[in-house]
Amino acid sequence: MSTTDLELAPENGLTRPKSANLTVALIVIAMAQLMIVLDATIVNIALPHIKTDLTFSSSGLQWVVTAYSLSFGSLLLLGGRLGDLMGRRRMFAIGVAIFAVASLFGGLALNPAWLITGRVLQGAGAALASPAALALINTTFPAGKERNRAMAVYAAMSGIGAAVGLILGGVLTEWLDWRWTFFINVPIGLVVAVLAPRVLVESESSDGRLDVWGAIVGTAGLFSIVYGLSHAAQQGASWGDALTVLPLVAGVALLIAFVLVEQRVAHPLLPVRVVADRNRGVSLFTMMLVGAGMFSMFFFLSLFTQQVLGYSPVKSGFAFLPFSVGIVVSAGIASQLVSRIDPRWISGVGGVIATIGLWGFTNLSMSSGYASHLLPYIVILAVGLGMLFIPLTLTSTAGIGTEDSGAAASALNTAQQIGGAVGIAALTTVFTHYATQKGNELGAAAKAQAAAAAQSGHTPNKDQIAAATHQIQLQAQTFGSTHGFWFAAGMVLVGALATLVFLNVKHTELATDGQGAAHLG
Template identity: 40%
Template sequence: MSGQGIEVAATREARRTGLVLAAACVCQVMVVLDVSVVNVALPSVASSLDFSAGSLSWVVNAYVLVFGGLLLLGGRFADLVGHRAAMFVGLALFGVASVLGGFSRTPGELIAARAGQGVAGAVLAPLSLTLIMVTFPEGKARGRAIGIWSMVSAGGSALGVLLGGLLTEWLSWRWVLFVNVPIVVAAALLGAWSVRAARPTPARRLDVVGAVLVTVAVSALVNGTILAGEHGWGTAGALVSFAVAVVVGAGFAWWELRGTTTPLVRFGVFRSRSVWVANVIVVFIGAATIAGFYFASLFLQDVLRYTPLQAGAAFLPFCMGTIVGAMTSARLAARIGTRTVMAAGLALGAIGMFLFSRLHADSTFLNGFLLPSVVASVGVGLCMVANTTLGTTGAAEHEAGLVSGLLNACRQCGGSIGLAALTAVAVSATKHSGTSTATQALVNGYDRAFVVTAGFALVAALVAALFVPSASRAHGGSAPASDGSRKGTTTTADSDVAATG
């Protein structure tokens, strides 16, 4: 091939890889945006479909719970049928579920549609990162692509709240679901132009039993927490749900260890300190951020009487702060270490969440909501990107999908359980507030939830300060492979694994 032909081919390949990155980012932003885009619309949803205060959280939980429970299975599905096919299946399911949800007439129909979106999201989320890993070679190109992908993930939730406010105010709450249709079309076109039909791996079977067991266990735990908040911790329904969670959870552990030759989760991966620490931390990050968005949205509309559009606009500082934190995270981690960045970011997040608990019925945007938003959002942005880097640094190549899937699954399950627990806390505090006005009772409930949310972030900060490897950097490396062999260069994370046994 002539020099000119080589140059043309290189230009075409660069254009294709750019489109792959765009497709991956559109899929990812749709997945994370759909967790928060409905938050501002929740009061309108409750009024339109007659949700109770306790059951309303299932509009969020139905998505987050199914999404988190099936994330690992979604990654295996992409391996089985191929990346291109999995992308189109996930997008088609997301689009159909969104349309059905937009036309919902009862709470059950909407919750079922949100669960369908969760199934689709469980396919698309791990696939979006996998597309980057197989398209961009190791080094600066892949690092830059993952950085852009991480920024989209960090900012998507905050942007979702703003978009939800705009759609609910100008159109109706149903458009927070219908809006996914043009996004699905855009992602499908980008994928059709750029994503190649990778060869599937039929030798790898799907661990459907493991996926069902973990989803049932987490669902029972969330349901028990909600029932406990509504009717008391000693009620039969709550106790039965907790018992099912324990029994099925133990069954999942046995199945993964002894019952299948193709486990959904290979527990040996947690021998790496960076993996288990990052996953513990991301559980608390998910609980703090997902629940924080939920209660902040309700506070703005139920207490301060903001319109959906005003509530969405009030989250703009949070959106910008998250993006600033995400953009700064990698550079700071390279200079002062991941542990310092994560501990400081999570501490900022805890302070911001606690400041939210100081809001009252006479608060305004400037004298009440702005400062907590800025403090919490910068902290969230710093820790989310640094924690993703920590959790994937040093992973053996054949387990990159597993560790990235674990991070996503733990964040979503943490968010679902945290939201259920804090809904129970808020409902209980509201019922027993003893105040003379309904508005003040709501304030008491929301403030109590924000205090617990701050506690989640503080626990994560302590875990980061105590257990993140002291010399870890954002550069990465390779951790021990599962069979004891080494891939790549030895890193600080490797020595920490060896030291901890």
């Protein structure tokens, strides 16, 4: 990019692209973020095909999903700090390039170990690129209208990524081959990596040092937490399992040690001041709860549409298309409102609307129709989440110094990742409890009916027994799912109330860069 394409940003001494290039810069950041987020779900629909082609065991197959989550979630803090120290544009480009190469590597896999290694590398690339992407918005886009628009697109990509992943996963797997759920990232990632140095502004490298002990302890703590939660969400697992309890206990102990380490080093991986700020803490807490509700909704609703309502993978994926449209429109409106209305009111109302959307799914039944029972609440949920994501993304980075932008961005991404793991694990427990309870209740009633029929000489045949058993399973799954949605709605409502009560950032404070300014609140 030539000097004629740049303008000086006097508040921090950096140069920013002129408006003609801001659109290209936004596309580059948005494509990278969308690619990273959708990869958490794009392979889910392909899992049965992967299991057959690579001869995965049933217990080993879940590592295709878990390996990415573990690598991504545990390395985010390190990735954000490396961006602060070595340049965020550089880390963004390197992370996206690693992600693209890892996707090619995974798509060519010939055995389970090969594919899981590719997923770990994908997560590592994402952990470098994702916090840098958010931090680069502050560097590249001037505060006010331009930055709000960029945040709206970034938040929309974060919100629709899971839905787009389900759609693409279904289409690519059903129409081409499961390997294309990996190959599709390669051209996109390489184009983004090539364009990034040309349209994005590099941050000033920090003269600090990498907090090695903080990186080791923090990464190990996050790894343990995500592993424990992921294990709790597995079929047949429970919160009392040793592989759930021990990693969670170790993770909490390591994160406590991490806080102590960060208070004693000169250049901490995650400065305590970043999360100690009340407004930022509320934003991160709410985003964690929203992530828990959203990711668990996609998980359970995609299973419900396919297993109970009988949707094909492609039909199930496209069922979420209105969600993608709704959240883009809602995020655009919220980006306009945030310059005139304090973020607590936008995000608070958005949280209440999202709660209503999740509550709607508690009324699902085996005979639910798409237009009557699914579509309205998918749209309501999308509108609410769009209103939540924009102000909270802004307030989570508001008032942060330039040297801490990467750390703040990684904290936000970590909150969302941990929230997703917490949500799926917690709602799996709720689902299992209520599904088992309903299954036992219906099973006992069916046995009583069968015994009465046998006494009257009407013994059911094998096909009738199989059909009755299948109906009991579907009814139990529906009962468990609707109770899970109650808990998801409750988590989002708690986040909405926390925002309304404790968030105290004025909309006028979001219209300035705040680089080097005092922390808000």
